[in-house]
Amino acid sequence: MSHRAVTTLLFRRCLSTPATALLTSSSARTSRKLSQRGFASLQQKSSGSWQTAAAGRPRCFSVTSTSRSSSSAAAATEVQYESEPADRQYSITIGDIEARRKRDGRLVAGTAAMADIDSFKTFPAWRQLPKARRWDHILSKESAAREPCVLKQAARHLKKPGLISLGGGLPSPEHFPILNMSMRVPTGQTEFTEAAAASEDGGATVSMGKYDASQALGATSGGSGPAEYDLSIALNYGQSKGSAQMLRWVTEHTELVCHPPYSDWSTCLTVGSTGALEQALRIFCDRERGDTMLTETYSFSTALETAAPLGIKVLGVEMDDQGMLPESLDDLLSGWDVKARGSPKPHLLYTVPSGQNPTGATQGAARRKAIYDVCSLHDVYILEDEPYYFIQMPPYQRDRPATSTPAPAQTSDEFLQSLIPTFVSFDVDGRVMRMDSFSKVLVPGSRMGWLTASEQIIERFVRHAEACNQGPSGFSQAALYEIVEKTWGHEGYLKWLAHIRESYTQRRNILLDACEDHLPAGIVSWTPPAAGMFHWMKVDHTKHPDHGKRSILELEEEIFDLCIEKGVLVARGSWFAAQPDQPQTGMYFRATFAAASASAMTEAICRFGEAVRESYRL
Ligand SMILES: Cc1ncc(COP(=O)(O)O)c(C=O)c1O
Numbered sequence: 001m002s003h004r005a006v007t008t009l010l011f012r013r014c015l016s017t018p019a020t021a022l023l024t025s026s027s028a029r030t031s032r033k034l035s036q037r038g039f040a041s042l043q044q045k046s047s048g049s050w051q052t053a054a055a056g057r058p059r060c061f062s063v064t065s066t067s068r069s070s071s072s073a074a075a076a077t078e079v080q081y082e083s084e085p086a087d088r089q090y091s092i093t094i095g096d097i098e099a100r101r102k103r104d105g106r107l108v109a110g111t112a113a114m115a116d117i118d119s120f121k122t123f124p125a126w127r128q129l130p131k132a133r134r135w136d137h138i139l140s141k142e143s144a145a146r147e148p149c150v151l152k153q154a155a156r157h158l159k160k161p162g163l164i165s166l167g168g169g170l171p172s173p174e175h176f177p178i179l180n181m182s183m184r185v186p187t188g189q190t191e192f193t194e195a196a197a198a199s200e201d202g203g204a205t206v207s208m209g210k211y212d213a214s215q216a217l218g219a220t221s222g223g224s225g226p227a228e229y230d231l232s233i234a235l236n237y238g239q240s241k242g243s244a245q246m247l248r249w250v251t252e253h254t255e256l257v258c259h260p261p262y263s264d265w266s267t268c269l270t271v272g273s274t275g276a277l278e279q280a281l282r283i284f285c286d287r288e289r290g291d292t293m294l295t296e297t298y299s300f301s302t303a304l305e306t307a308a309p310l311g312i313k314v315l316g317v318e319m320d321d322q323g324m325l326p327e328s329l330d331d332l333l334s335g336w337d338v339k340a341r342g343s344p345k346p347h348l349l350y351t352v353p354s355g356q357n358p359t360g361a362t363q364g365a366a367r368r369k370a371i372y373d374v375c376s377l378h379d380v381y382i383l384e385d386e387p388y389y390f391i392q393m394p395p396y397q398r399d400r401p402a403t404s405t406p407a408p409a410q411t412s413d414e415f416l417q418s419l420i421p422t423f424v425s426f427d428v429d430g431r432v433m434r435m436d437s438f439s440k441v442l443v444p445g446s447r448m449g450w451l452t453a454s455e456q457i458i459e460r461f462v463r464h465a466e467a468c469n470q471g472p473s474g475f476s477q478a479a480l481y482e483i484v485e486k487t488w489g490h491e492g493y494l495k496w497l498a499h500i501r502e503s504y505t506q507r508r509n510i511l512l513d514a515c516e517d518h519l520p521a522g523i524v525s526w527t528p529p530a531a532g533m534f535h536w537m538k539v540d541h542t543k544h545p546d547h548g549k550r551s552i553l554e555l556e557e558e559i560f561d562l563c564i565e566k567g568v569l570v571a572r573g574s575w576f577a578a579q580p581d582q583p584q585t586g587m588y589f590r591a592t593f594a595a596a597s598a599s600a601m602t603e604a605i606c607r608f609g610e611a612v613r614e615s616y617r618l
Contacts, residue, residue: 092259094412094490097122097252107228109244110213111170111236112155116244117266120251129263132430132454138347138381139460140286149466152239173210173232181231181475182207185483188492192499206482208234234478240465241458242269242450246477249485250436250450256490257416258424258434258452265430266458269477270449271469273385273435277350278306279464280383280433283457287311290343294332294380295350296324298536298576298588300357303350303385313343316578321527323361324351326370333378349380353423355388355532358576358590362392362530365420372426380431384423387437387449388532390497392419393505396512396528412494430454433461438480440533441500446480448472504533504593507601511535511593514605520613533594536573541587545617552584555615559589562611568604 100122109115118126136144151168158165186197187204196202212227229245241247251267254260270276285291285307293307297316307314318328329349336345351371353363363371375382423432430453437449451461465471484493512528512535519537526537539559541552553574560572573588574580589608596604612618 092122092255094256097256097490106226107244107248109228109233110159111233112152112158112168112238113233113244114156114239115241115247117247117251120248122252122255123259126263129261130428131264132262132456135284135381135431135454135456138284140283140291141288142286143283143460143464146460146463146467148463149240152466155237155239168237170237173236176210176231176235178210178231178235180207180209181478183479183482185487188488188495188499192496204487206487208478208482229478229481231474231478234474234481236474238471238474238477239462240268240469240471241462242471243474243477243481245481245485247450249481249490253490253493254424254436254450254452257419258422260424260430260452261426261428262430262454264455265424265452266455267450267452268458268462268465269472270435270437270451270465271472272439272444272447272449273387273437274302274306275469276435276449276451276461277303277383277385278310279461279468280435281307281310281312281348282464283460284348284381285310285312291348292343292346293348293350294329294346295578296352296356296359296361297578298359298573299350299578300352300385301576304576304578314578315346316582319359319361321359321361322367323353323356323359323363324367324371326367326374329371330374330377333374333380345378347380348383349375350383350385352385352388354386354420355391355529355534357388357532358534358571358573358588359536360527360529360532360534361536362420362532368421368423369426372423372432375431376429382423382427382432384432384434386422386434387440389419389422389436390441391501391504391533392531393501393508393529395530396509398513398516400509412491412498415494415498424452430457433457441497442480442483446472446476448476448480507593507598508535510598511591511601511605514602518602518606518609520609520616520618523616523618524609524612533592535591535593537589537591539587539589539612543616552587556584556587556589559587559611559615562614563608566607566611568607568611570608 104119154167155170157163157167182205184197184203184205186192186194186202190196190199190202193202208227208229208231210231212230213233214230215226229243233245234243242250246269247267250269254265254267270279281293285293287310290313292313292315294315294317295303296319298319299314299316304314315332317332318325333345338344349371351363353368355362372382374380422434424434433451433453435449435451438444438446439449451458453461488496508529515524515526515535515537523540523543524537525540526535529535541547541555544550544555546555556572556574560570563570571590571592573586573590574584576590577584591605591608593601
């Protein structure tokens with residue numbers, strides 16, 4: 001099995017010669033504008049052995065995105081990378097991680113142990129990277145007022161040999177009525193299917209016992225030395241940041257995927273991204289300050305529902321089929337009039353860069369960088385919500401059989417290389433909080449994900465977690481540890497992600513084939529999603545016989561009701577409007593290819609087509 005899961009730092013993907021650069025027109029315009037203002041991004045923060053980019057220097061990626069109507073069969077957003085000089089390359093491999101672990105020895109982290117994230121970093125020169133900026137000036141009063149939980153702090157003494165604790169109210173594990181926990185999982189040795197998991201050679205029963213870490217291992221854990229994690233640790237109270245055992249894995253995975261280009265980046269576990277966003281908004285936004293959150297014109301409805309009761313205003317930034325338009329973002333911020341707007345200039349942006357919910361839009365590398373640059377220019381902090389990051393798909397092609405499998409990534413290295421760089425990958429300021437989640441790629445019921453951000457912001461987040469959820473459930477941490485750490489390791493997890501991406505690609509293809517076959521051409525159009533689980537369909541309201549007599553919302557409602565009548569549920573575009581009080585300018589519906597079977601998806605799209613035809617009297 002290849003251990004060459006190489007991740008390259010941002011230069012490999014981001015820098016090249018002018019001749020090879022091919023930015024979208026919008027990104028190119030923004031880049032020009034930014035460099036005209038003397039804006040320099042990467043090179044300002046460089047140090048050590050890093051080679052960095054001069055301001056305005058073109059990037060090596062090229063992005064092509066083709067909008068298409070239902071009658072055509074064009075490709076989805078496509079991102080290509082070109083090679084760049086070897087001296088700009090910089091890599092961390094799974095082999096490097098394993099070597100570091102070997103040097104570090106067994107992880108000893110007992111009940112409520114504090115995790116030292118820095119000790120889990122592999123890149124040898126990480127300390128030479130610049131430090132993140134401080135964000136004190138945008139913290140809410142609520143966040144700034146949070147003090148450490150004294151009881152959690154006191155737990156740091158538990159590791160002292162011989163100490164008898166009469167301190168915190170941690171129950172003794174002898175009172176936990178669980179001796180062990182076991183699960184049947186696919187090992188990935190053959191396939192990752194349910195059938196493989198059940199089979200002798202493709203599946204394994206993994207177990208965690210109560211005292212595996214403190215006893216020589218018995219048969220249950222199947223290991224040769226004492227385990228690093230057990231139920232007596234996982235099921236007791238722990239640090240709100242998460243267990244050291246899971247955080248080691250998360251930190252290593254983040255370094256492989258994101259390779260943050262500053263030194264004091266950190267991670268912590270979350271109870272999924274829904275809760276993480278609520279906590280984040282309470283860190284950065286203040287009702288009394290009249291803060292505004294920027295997002296795409298259409299945004300994840302739960303995010304909007306989270307912001308509203310916190311008194312946070314939401315402003316939608318224009319978007320296209322690659323998501324938010326950096327130029328519109330720049331125009332909005334450059335022309336901000338505090339008096340006219342009645343609120344301070346926004347300092348927070350929420351975005352879903354890959355397979356955006358609801359539009360399915362995926363920001364190409366150039367688009368991401370241009371948005372980051374605008375945010376740097378206007379000192380805006382970015383919340384990068386990426387539950388669909390690893391479900392980046394090859395372009396849709398109509399004439400390929402729907403059930404055919406796209407060529408799978410052969411190695412974890414190839415898989416990583418195929419991914420569009422994350423915002424964190426070029427975050428020299430530490431102005432990004434990335435939210436990862438296990439929900440869409442493993443199990444939503446784990447209620448577990450993690451953050452990547454600067455130490456300062458992670459610390460504020462953890463202070464909040466201490467006073468609300470205390471981090472994710474110990475059951476979840478134990479179960480996911482058994483899968484991603486003990487059974488798969490980094491290599492196996494990346495293979496699993498490649499498998500998941502393949503499955504969703506097939507699902508997407510089936511749904512899009514059905515759209516091509518069953519939706520009225522010239523009325524319903526879309527861009528094939530290049531990531532995620534959502535398909536966003538535009539229904540041309542100007543062609544409706546009642547156009548001009550009935551509002552878009554009324555037409556949308558009629559089609560929605562007809563859909564229900566005919567037995568299909570789709571989501572109405574207006575549910576996702578960032579500013580629902582503004583008149584709708586287009587009529588949209590969202591369909592997901594996440595769950596229904598192939599035949600059910602096709603039937604559902606047929607019914608949706610019938611509903612549209614009936615409303616349009618076709
Ligand atoms: C953009 C986005 N963020 C977050 C979530 C929820 O993630 P989690 O299950 O980790 O709370 C979803 C789920 O639909 C989503 O689409």
